[in-house]
Amino acid sequence: MTVTEAIREVASRPRVGTWPLLTRQVYVYRRSWTELVAAVLEPLMYLLTMGVGLGKLVGHAPGLSHVSYAAYVAPGLLAMAVMNAATAETIFGAFDRIKQAKLYDVVIATPMSIAEIVRAELWWATARGVLAGTGFLAAMAAFGLVHSVMSLLIVPASALVALAFAAAGLIAASYVRDWDDFQYVQLVMLPMFLFATTFYPLSVYPRGVQLLVECLPLFHSINLIREPALGAIGGDTVVAVAYLVAMTALCWWFAVRRMTRVLVR
Amino acid sequence: MQGDTASQAATLGVAGERPSTGPLVEARKLTKVHPARGGAAALVAVDGIDFRLERGEAFGFLGPNGAGKSSTMRMIACVSPPTSGTLRMLGMDAATDGSAIRARIGVVPQDDSLDAALTVRENLLVYGRYFGLSRATVRERSDKLLDFARLEDKADQRVETLSGGMRRRLTIARSLINDPELLLLDEPTTGLDPQARHVLWERLFQLKSQGVTLILTTHYMDEAEQLCDRLVIMDGGRIVAEGSPRSLIDAHVxxxxxxxxxxxxxxxxxxxxxxxxxxxxxxxxxxxxxxxxxxxxxxxxxxxxxxxxxxxxxxxxxxxxxxxxxxxxxxxxxxxxx
Amino acid sequence: MTELSLAPPLREFAAEWLKYRRTWRGSIVIGLVNPLLFLTGIGIIGKLIDSSATGPLGGVSYLTWLAPGLMAASAMQMGFGSGGFGAFRAAAPGGGYRAASATPMSPTDILLGSLLFVTFRLSLLSAGFLLVQALLGAAPTWWAVLTVPAAALTGLAFAAPMAAWGIATKRFSTMQTVFRFVVQPLYLLSGTFFPLSTVPAWLQKVAYASPLWHGVELCRDINLGRLTFAAGAIHGGFLIAMVIAGVLFARVTYRRKLHE
CATH class of the missing domain: 3.30.70.100 (Alpha-Beta Plaits)
Structure with missing residues (x-):
């Protein structure tokens, strides 16, 4: 048996499932009220600023004369909120669990496998993402920005967006060495937030930049949420689902490898 | 060596208590090399060691820091795959049956590694679930273990409020949640004051008398003499001597x-x-x-x-x-x- | 030997400078890239606004209107971070304050040295911001240079009270909660991104109590070269009062924490 085989053995072998770790997370979070409050307050603040405040300055959505700017921006902000919730859990939270609290050094000494640890991380982060997405959807309704029943599709869409970003985030967490490295994480997230058509359509860019933006996962996530929100599901949704499913599969597979490398010495 | 082991087990009188199918742990040419990474050269932590132990023994790895004790323990705990050699435990191969072996052993790591986000009781409840135990089983065992660790009145406090000795007792209680046949303790009393050490030793004696096999590492001589029926002395990744504390003293000094x-x-x-x-x-x-x-x-x-x-x-x-x-x-x- | 000749607060400054030297490259890059991203990203929204809206900005391009406010808001975030989290970390076991408080330096020396260092970093950050802002054509007059001290003052108005509180706080998570529920709302709703004239009157009054609003107004008026004496006195006075109150309060909490 080679070392790689041995590592693979320690890494896989599903047995206990994800419930034990999810139970642990529930124990930890049931003492913290901030997450629930934030899930409602933060979207309200963002909608107030970007939708109403900026919206009054901009008027209607560029190129879409029947859509108010607030209605255009809200789905983009929602996608960002889902991305932030999921990655906060798998980048910041998982970094803490892997390297600061060393939770997983303890867990791998039990029958739980690394594949199960990764799965539990991803389910939990997805749940956080869906909570953020649903909270945001409620805030949009409060601002009168929900017009179609199709908007309910935003909930499952949030789950897919959260899962894809959670898996990518876990990979990032495995590379982070200390808290200072988080500024580089910010360096990736911020431009995505600003340029992935959150605030204005792809058409404002020259073709070269458009191609670049079309590679960004947040661009597809925003499409996946904006189309049902505006009540018009089309080809972009199909592309977005394909993109995010592929991203999830690839990142998930690599996250298990990375976690194995970090945890098995 | 073979005769030594047998006589040791016989004097303890535990070998017959559980059905014994060969040695509980047997290592042959066990080696761990940490590959070179980021500027650090490759390190041979464990250099082809052989040892075996029977059920009911208390077995010690003794040596200074860097002798390879902790690397050996991590391999026995099935969290660190051996680079070469074989390690058979509980009739299984550590390299392929890690998960099944881990289900039947208990581990007390060197740093307590308790879950600081949880209370004392939650630490036991959650840890038990990692073994796939049912909620009811875990609940019942947690109560008994809190009693064993003398932590009943701390049960609902956060672990950060515990003293060093209490933390270590909780870690040991936690390691017993799956009713293990073999308990691994890495430097169990390092950093504890003398009184806390004695309380801990007493708990370990109790486990030993219940037939739990103990493997421990230590760099305290008195601890090895107190707790171990048999031990190996490690230095530079190799075993330099093996026997009971008394026989080692008789043979070498x-x-x-x-x-x-x-x-x-x-x-x-x-x-x-x-x-x-x-x-x-x-x-x-x-x-x-x-x-x-x-x-x-x-x-x-x-x-x-x-x-x-x-x-x-x-x-x-x-x-x-x-x-x-x-x-x-x-x-x-x-x-x-x- | 040279260190002995320094005034005590400068010694604390020097100690923090030594630590900063290890990470300055990264923070300079971030300090320039962040405003570049923000200003280009939001600058595109600005084009949409400039081509459609009329009135609320008084004929000024959105980018020129926004940039100084964003500078003040960034200074607030850094002030909160270096002041609050900084004091929390430095006072924790292994932090810099533990060592410093065992020397003849008084807690007040340590406090002033730390705040001096925060001021230095705030000025650096704001200068980097201004550089990017000027390159993008959003600094119309030379008056813009004065937005650097104005933004630093805004940051300091948060750093001093936050240091007072941060050193006495037990849990890191409490500070994160405050950042989330106090600093982020201020960031979004202090007239940084849109003129307050567009929101309901009651919300405007709330914003007037926000120190960031005063910082944003101060920087914006300076950048546009339209600062009146009265406005400068009110905004500047408010911020200076925050700094003084923060320092007085922090003197007490520093002494209590470092010389129990």
Missing amino acids: TREVLELRFADADREKATDVVLALAPGPVCQRVDVLPDRLLVYADDGDDALAVVNAAGLEPLTALVRRASLEDVFLTLTGRSLVE
Whole structure:
């Protein structure tokens, strides 16, 4: 048996499932009220600023004369909120669990496998993402920005967006060495937030930049949420689902490898 | 070695209590090499060691920091795949059946690694779930273990409020949640005050009398002498000696040791004189330490008489029984605790 | 030997400078890239606004209107971080304050030295921001240079009270909660991104109590070269009062924490 085989053995072998770790997370979070409050307050603040405040300055959505700017921006902000919730859990939270609290050094000494640890991380982060997405959807309704029943599709869409970003985030967490490295994480997230058509359509860019933006996962996530929100599901949704499913599969597979490398010495 | 193991198990009288199918743990040419990573050169942490232990034994790995004890323990805990060699545990191969083996062992890591986000009781409840145990089983065992660890009145407090001794007792209680057949303890009493150590030893004796097999690492001689039926001494990733504490002392050092200290002005001259006394009819060997001389003799008082007869007047002279510390010094030429 | 000749607060400054030297490259890059991203990203929204809206910005391009406000808001975030989290970390076991408080330096020396260092970093950050802002054509007059001290003052108005509180706080998570529920709302709703004239009157009054609003107004008026004496006195006075109150309060909490 080679070392790689041995590592693979320690890494896989599903047995206990994800419930034990999810139970642990529930124990930890049931003492913290901030997450629930934030899930409602933060979207309200963002909608107030970007939708109403900026919206009054901009008027209607560029190129879409029947859509108010607030209605255009809200789905983009929602996608960002889902991305932030999921990655906060798998980048910041998982970094803490892997390297600061060393939770997983303890867990791998039990029958739980690394594949199960990764799965539990991803389910939990997805749940956080869906909570953020649903909270945001409620805030949009409060601002009168929900017009179609199709908007309910935003909930499952949030789950897919959260899962894809959670898996990518876990990979990032495995590379982070200390808290200072988080500024580089910010360096990736911020431009995505600003340029992935959150605030204005792809058409404002020259073709070269458009191609670049079309590679960004947040661009597809925003499409996946904006189309049902505006009540018009089309080809972009199909592309977005394909993109995010592929991203999830690839990142998930690599996250298990990375976690194995970090945890098995 | 084989006979030694058998007789040890026989005197304990536990070998027959559980059905025994061969050794509980058997390592052959077990090796761990940490590959070179980020500027650090490759490190041979464990260098082809062999050992075996039977059910009911208390087995110790003794050695200074960096001897390879913790790497060996991590391999036995099935969290670190061996680079080469074989490791069979509970009738299974550690390299392929890690998960099944982990289900049947308990681990007490060196740093407590308790879950700081949870309360004392939640630590037990959650840890038990990692073994796939049912909620009801975990609940029932947690109550018993809180009692065992004497932490009932701390049950609903956060672990950060516990003292060092309490944390270690909780870690041991946690490691017992799956009713393990084999318990691994890495430096169980390092960093504890003497009183907390004794409470902990008492709990470990209790487990041993219940038939739990213990494997522990330590760099405390007294701990090894107290807890271990049999031990191996490790140095530089290899096993340099193996046996019961008593048999190791008998085999490698004299019955007693005379410790001499001299005034700074006399030290150099006195050292030469004492060195000239061994090997002799009374003094068998002398070790020179920075602050004192150790004279190995079967009768320490006789040795002191010889020293006095040579015209030396030590500041202090102490006759004591030889310990594992002396064994280690003799075998490696180095002191165990720097 | 040179260190002995320094005034005590400068010694604390020097100690923090030594630590900063290890990470300055990264923070300079971030300090320039962040404003570049923000200003280009939001600048595109600005084009949409400039081509459609009329009135609320008084004929000024959105980018020129926004940039100084964003500078003040960034300074607030850094002030909160270096002041609050900084004091929390430095006072924790292994932090810099533990060592410093065992020397003849008084807690007040340590406090002033730390705040001096925060001021230095705030000025550096704001200068980097201004550089990017000027390159993008959003600094119309030379008056813009004065937005650097104005933004630093805004940051300091948060750093001093936050240091007072941060050193006495037990849990890191409490500070994160405050950042989330106090600093982020201020960031979004202090007239940084849109003129307050567009929101309901009651919300405007709430914003007037926000120190960031005063910082944003101060920087914006300076950048546009339209600062009146009265406005400068009110905004500047408010911020200076925050700094003074923070320092007085922090003197007490520093002494309590470092010389128990």
